[in-house]
Amino acid sequence: MxxxxxxxxxxxxxxxxxxxxxxxxxxxxxxSTEVEVKTERMNSKKILPYEEYEQDKQGRRVVKKLVxxxxxxxxxxxxxxxxxxxxxxxYDKPAEGDxxxxxxxxxxxxxxxxxxxxxxxxxxxxREGVLSEWLIEDTxxxxxxxxxxxxxxxxxxxxxxxxxxxxxxNPNGTAYNAFLVPQAVDGVHFRLLLQVARVKTNKPDxxxxxxxxxxxxxxxxxxxxxxxxxxxxxxxx
Numbered sequence: 001m002x003x004x005x006x007x008x009x010x011x012x013x014x015x016x017x018x019x020x021x022x023x024x025x026x027x028x029x030x031x032s033t034e035v036e037v038k039t040e041r042m043n044s045k046k047i048l049p050y051e052e053y054e055q056d057k058q059g060r061r062v063v064k065k066l067v068x069x070x071x072x073x074x075x076x077x078x079x080x081x082x083x084x085x086x087x088x089x090x091y092d093k094p095a096e097g098d099x100x101x102x103x104x105x106x107x108x109x110x111x112x113x114x115x116x117x118x119x120x121x122x123x124x125x126x127r128e129g130v131l132s133e134w135l136i137e138d139t140x141x142x143x144x145x146x147x148x149x150x151x152x153x154x155x156x157x158x159x160x161x162x163x164x165x166x167x168x169x170n171p172n173g174t175a176y177n178a179f180l181v182p183q184a185v186d187g188v189h190f191r192l193l194l195q196v197a198r199v200k201t202n203k204p205d206x207x208x209x210x211x212x213x214x215x216x217x218x219x220x221x222x223x224x225x226x227x228x229x230x231x232x233x234x235x236x237x
Contacts, residue, residue: 040207044137044199047206051104052114052174053079053087056095059111063089064099116173120194123166131164131179134197140171142180142192155190158182169196 019040026033054062054076061079066072076095079087101114144151158164158180165180176196183191201207 038208042135042201042207044135044197047135048199049105049107050198051106053102053104054099055102055111056099057097060095061087062095062099063087065089065091114173115170115175118170118173120170120178121168123168125158125161125163125165128162128164128181131181131195133200133202134177134179135199135201136179136195136197137176138196140194140196142194151192152190154180155182155192159184167194169194 019038022037022039024035024037054064056062056076056078062076063079064074064076067075076099077089077091078093078095080090082088101116102111103114104111142151154165159182164182167178167180169176169178176198179195179197181193181195183193185191199206
């Protein structure tokens with residue numbers, strides 16, 4: 001009997017899977033393992049709990065557009081949401097007065113003026129394991145040609161105490177948490193890396209997680225089957 005084909009068998013599916021599959025292996029002195037896993041890139045823009053936009057002095061959201069010929073002149077218009085929920089310019093309602101950049105906390109609904117003060121400010125030192133709780137978006141390297149000895153003191157302190165420095169870093173108008181990480185190079189050189197992040201990843205709703213209890217139960221069942229064999233619901237003949 002010929003299998004009846006579906007439309008998707010011919011044209012495929014338009015929606016692509018966000019994840020890829022791979023073989024994961026790990027080895028250490030105590031054990032080794034190899035399993036099939038799914039991999040997915042974590043996008044900070046999708047999980048960032050803040051939305052940045054511009055508004056007028058009355059607190060109304062505005063959108064900047066280029067109007068006129070030859071790319072035109074930049075002008076602001078009051079914003080409205082279209083049928084897809086996207087904020088677009090209402091060309092019948094030009095915005096007047098001063099415009100400011102703001103940040104909306106999507107969890108609380110609070111709106112605050114965006115911090116655009118550029119610079120690098122030290123905050124504190126924390127254990128190096130904290131890095132695993134953050135989604136690192138970019139990495140910078142810091143160096144000096146005239147004060148290497150001073151930088152070496154910082155490097156040595158962080159290295160000896162298993163610490164990273166915490167800074168507030170605003171390179172281009174967007175503020176980040178920045179972690180100062182010591183790195184040895186070829187045994188005789190060193191560098192200080194500045195890894196920047198805005199979003200914590202140690203939250204269940206950020207990305208798929210694995211349940212500890214479920215993993216233990218599956219491992220226990222796997223060991224039982226290996227020891228006792230596969231059970232059947234049918235009695236043996």
